[in-house]
Structure formats: C-alpha cells, structure tokens
Amino acid sequence: MAGKYTDITELTAPSSAAPGSKVSITVKVFNKTDKFYIAVTGGYNGAGFSFSPDYVMSVYGSTYTFTGSFTMPATKVRVLINSWVWDGTKWIVDDYMYKDIAVTAIAEPSFRNFKVLDYSKA
Secondary structure, eight states, X not given: OOOSSEEEEEEEXXXXXXXXXXXXXXXXXXXXXXXXXXXXXXXXXXXEEOEXXXXXXXXXXXXXXXXXXXXXXXXXXXXXXXXXXXXXXXXXXXXXXXXXXEEOOOOOOOOXXXXXXXXXXX
C-alpha cells in the first residue's frame, strides 16, 4: 500500500527464526510531503514492539531508517509495520507493510554415532 504522506519502501526481517531468539527489524520510510514528524510502529500476533528513533523531524523527499526488535515466540508470526505522520494535533496512520516469519526448530544434538570409545578423559 502507498500512503498519502509516506511510503514504507523497505521492511528487512528474517524469513524464519528460532524460538527465544532476537528478531531484528529494519524499516525504511520515504517522506513525500511537508509533514514534519514521521514515526513507525510494529506488532506481531497481538504484541507490539518499539522502534528507534521514536520519531523523526522529516524533510520532504528524504528516506528515514527505523530499527526495532522482539523475541521470537514459539509460533510463526506476521509482523505488521505502520508509518505515521503528525498533523499538528494527532498522529495519523499512513502506510503499512507486513512480513511473515516462520518458526524454526532448535536442532537437537545427535548422539546416534557417539561411541564410548570416542570419549577420552583429560
């Protein structure tokens, strides 16, 4: 979707992550208006997470980068990102983008080929 005031031009996130791992998100937002403040919010499966910076004082025609992260739950997630602009009295949601992140299993160590003779005491 293209916003009236901003365009989310890039959403960088992994396609999969292990439960409990840190998932880093990078969002690029292009300002196509003279609105001064732009912000980004993010959420997944009903939970929210914050971005840095909280907001930027923007310049027409510029692209801004926001970064955030969350801890991967034990289920797949759909990360939804919204861009916002300040109209002088309130924040207005303008554009959105989403990405699905699959959950990966944590690899179990294999003892199938382990032999007692492989063990050596130091």
